[in-house]
Amino acid sequence: MHHGLEPFFAPRGVAIIGASASPTKLSFGILRNLTSYGYSGQIAPVNPKEDQILGHKSYPDISSVPDPVDLAVIVLPAQVTAGVLEDCGKRGVKAVIVISGGFKEIGPEGAAMEKSLVTIARRYNMRLIGPNCVGTLDMYTGLNTTFINGQPARGGIGFVSQSGAVAGGVVETIRDKFIGFSMFATLGNEADVTETDMIEYLAEDEHTKVITSYVEAIHDGQRFIQAARKVSPHKPIVMLKAGRTSAGARAVSSHTGSLAGSHAAYKAAFEQAGVTEVDSLADLFDISMGFAHLPLPKGPRVAMITNGGGPAALAADALAMNGLQMADLSRETQEFLRPHLNPAAQIANPVDMLGAADVAEYSAGLKGVLADPNVDMAIAILIPQALVNTNAVAQAIVDQAKGQSKPVVAVFVGEYSTGKAREILHSNGIPMYVNPETPGRVLSAMLRYARWLEKPVLAEIYWNGLNQPEAARLLESAKDQPALGEVLTRPLLAAYGMPVVAGEMAQSAQQAVDAARRVGYPVVMKIVSPDILHKSDVGGIRLNLGDDDAVRANYVSLMQDIATKKPEAHLEGVLIEAMAPKGQEVIVGMRRDQNFGPLMMFGLGGIYVELFGDVAFRVAPLTRQDAADMIHQTRAGRLLTGFRGMPEADVDAVVDAILRLSKLALDFPQIEEIEINPLLVLPKGKGALALDGRVILQA
């Protein structure tokens, strides 16, 4: 697929419109960077007041710049940017980076100007990065359109950032650490080119081994999921999302002028699409380094070699907390290790080679554990010691890891004397970390991704028993109401093939008795009123009514009670339903997310969903695997699968209910929210039964 994004990274010529000759201007910094890192295309400053800047001939306007000029970088006030962009279009420039701020992020006026940029770009079939960004870097073509000081090493991490400040901070943090990048793209307000465009582009970039991204908002969530789902099986995607909390989301929206949306939807989307979500800026690169260089682990068993027990214990804690295991070393491995190590060394895992362990011991130790079939990955820990050659140990680790199909990472606990060792390790594809806790997060992220890759590709779902016209009719009949109560929700669910407990509406004691006889005793009686959302809170449910007399008596007392308690409520009658058999109560629901669309929810029923927050989310459309994943991700899922000797429940019926509900939400965008609460899950093979439900329509 051609996205037209190549000129942002490998243009044959670049114009800097608004290039200044003054070293105190950012545009001068851009020109300086463009000329500093080996970029070999034409560099054309555009500034009518100068003849040349930094040795490059300056042009009065873009139209006078000679070919080739694939890319223009505009560094001018917001007010004049549209005119210059128009000129770029006329000149035949195919890609433009607008560095300038003063657009959507400052309010409605800026947003209008930003909109006009997009209109102009579309008219000339130009792609636009920005506005309000800090440009792009390509470590292979040497292009650097940013004013950031310094440039990272060449390597496999392709980094996409919605924040220029984050990109600048990252360069500041990693530039002397030999962490290799293929390219940086800062996207600013994403008026045209979005994070999803970049993911699709980097998927096809040969230098990029891992796509790493900092995002604040993903506006077209459905397209993002589709794209990421296509890319993830071939190339790992690692993302850090700002605005995971409401405080963070407010901070995001205050500086971008856009709403971040609920993090539940992002989390769900990342999980569905095989995206590795990380929790911090440090993790973003610590984990990306692993993906860029290492083979994926085949299992959770980790071996450690170390010259100090304390850091190894901390590392072991972090592994366990991240779901990994300490490998049991085989007898053969232990016998191999014994003669190579200090007689007082500990040859079980962690292999503690003691403080004086030097190159030969590290070589033998790592060789031994990597050869062990019980070991899936290895960590080599060194606490720098006066009499141990740190750099030679680094080289020994590199040599032993070479050609291995198992991931190896190094922990060198120290930042004072480890600079050269880091260069040796990083230049040879071994991530080096300073904190003993880091490998737990890195290796577990890699294992999670490896397991995601192993998930079966799931066949399309063939629906049966969907009565779309009936659902449409029901929704049409309620279109002037804000919500559908239980009485209308029941047939709507039934129309989409969801099993609903038998029941009928009744508006007199006699109708209630007739209904109860048809439904079959014992029955439940529920108040029906558009003004009562939570029936049980007002005592609006009577359980286990065994005969005509009970139904009659309760009809009268229920209507009286509620009339007394809620005199303002309009009472339409009662719903008579069959008493449900025994089962496990869960909640299945949907609410429409502004960025991602229908967000499906599953959780434990009763008060526990709120007390423990035990819920999982996925974005529709979802696969059968997605639905199963969301169940198994919760504690409620453990209850359903036979916890503590309880009978196994019909999980397949819950999967089916989630899928049918998601289909209903996709087919009818006027539905804002649906909740089946509770869905009663019967023992395996017996299905599930919606006992109550409601639908909220879009205002």
Add this chain to the structure above:
Amino acid sequence: MHHGLEPFFAPRGVAIIGASASPTKLSFGILRNLTSYGYSGQIAPVNPKEDQILGHKSYPDISSVPDPVDLAVIVLPAQVTAGVLEDCGKRGVKAVIVISGGFKEIGPEGAAMEKSLVTIARRYNMRLIGPNCVGTLDMYTGLNTTFINGQPARGGIGFVSQSGAVAGGVVETIRDKFIGFSMFATLGNEADVTETDMIEYLAEDEHTKVITSYVEAIHDGQRFIQAARKVSPHKPIVMLKAGRTSAGARAVSSHTGSLAGSHAAYKAAFEQAGVTEVDSLADLFDISMGFAHLPLPKGPRVAMITNGGGPAALAADALAMNGLQMADLSRETQEFLRPHLNPAAQIANPVDMLGAADVAEYSAGLKGVLADPNVDMAIAILIPQALVNTNAVAQAIVDQAKGQSKPVVAVFVGEYSTGKAREILHSNGIPMYVNPETPGRVLSAMLRYARWLEKPVLAEIYWNGLNQPEAARLLESAKDQPALGEVLTRPLLAAYGMPVVAGEMAQSAQQAVDAARRVGYPVVMKIVSPDILHKSDVGGIRLNLGDDDAVRANYVSLMQDIATKKPEAHLEGVLIEAMAPKGQEVIVGMRRDQNFGPLMMFGLGGIYVELFGDVAFRVAPLTRQDAADMIHQTRAGRLLTGFRGMPEADVDAVVDAILRLSKLALDFPQIEEIEINPLLVLPKGKGALALDGRVILQA
């Protein structure tokens, strides 16, 4: 209090026994360090083969070293250490550091040698640090008895480490970061001087502002809690515990030869004693820096100033995840800020001063937010920029923070050009972090400590209704059994004043009817058998028996059913108990921890305790506040205090039950475990009722 630990840090003279003249030996490294950092006392190498080493006269043995010699450092093989220690005792040396390994950590033989060191030390009234350690550093006297390369800056962190490797790694990591320490003590196997001794010592050290410790095992848990509880109100204690998971605990025990014990007990002890527990080596020092330098926050509201939105959003997420809030800036503050900042700046919190913000803006920004009464603490974020003077911004932050009663921290996102800024900030008591997520953890740890300080000091508990002789008699009667079933546990609980549901033992249908009449209908019938621990798993409980006939019929059928299901079980009869009123079921229990003693447990009843792991622990003896804390720390506690309109339950009765159970555990060390499951909590004012319980005795 005099601990005899002064000579480890401020000796008038030091002997290095086993000092080598060869630069490839660790003992040479120690001598080099001793002479390198300004230590002004006598330095006496002891080595019969040399005349002098590094310019210091060498002595053939410790007896020939002239006065003063307060401290001896022994660097000799384990086998000869005892003899040399004996010589030290005879020479009148009062403090000895044994660097050598080869003791408890290598097995029983080493453990025996270690024991003899302690015997000798006690005989001569010497204090001993080690063996298997790397010595001590004192940044104020210049004493450095380690072979670690380099020395940290002078400051307020007193660091105690059970691991020499961790201490070495820490020096490597922080030595060029201007993080100030008062002293380091590495304790190795803790044959004599323990972490608790050091905590007590550092509590009185004027230079130490925060006591920071890495521990692998605390052997005398009760003494630790007592000491830490005394110190915490005056000086913060920050601890990192290795072996929090079972994998980590195995790693600890494999290299120290000692068992770490369950982390639940450590966590409880830390919480009770006001100790700040951290999760990683990086946090240990990031958080200690805050405690060493900053005033404590008075509330949770944080203001942020920044020159980039992305890092501020990440920082805001981290604050919220750690329970802090973004402050709402007052109108006055916003009006103050407006004219000082870029017109496009965001003057709500986070205050985004935009990329070009320089010294004047940082000064005004920080001044403005610190003056706001809605702000409890502030974070100044800088992403280094080409045209902004990083060092001058650092100085501006220092100037604005000076004299403030609110904590201020800096986040400089970068490690390339921030070295001098870090020096300026750290030398002036402002912690600088590189990752925007760090302040969330630091500031929340400080707020938690501030709130712990505010907790009322609780009066001693005066017990009533304890019948110790009766409890002793019951336990004596069961002393040959491994456990007490419900029948014996009931009177034991009652003897300590715990309300137990009314009930009686019966051994025939007629006895059961008689008991039921006395207890009052309806009743519950439970099987009594020493061979049946989980009565409900075998159908051994019959509920809600309403009359004589039901009791009689159920007695027969219950005995038959159980005899069929568990033919090997000896059936002693049944327990007839009153049906309990409605209430919330919780679990209260105790198990004896090997290091800490009676560990009290509280959690939600039923299957949820296991499903959600919703439990809290405290170590006995506990205060009323401790018991209340453990309840409120769980979700179960939320249920008891009126969750979602449920009636408030009698939390005081649960506190009372926990305290009485803890007293029982303290009074009778032969009790290994107690469980009251369920304890039924009635509505506020109505008490709580033990419905079932069991006791396990020590084997």
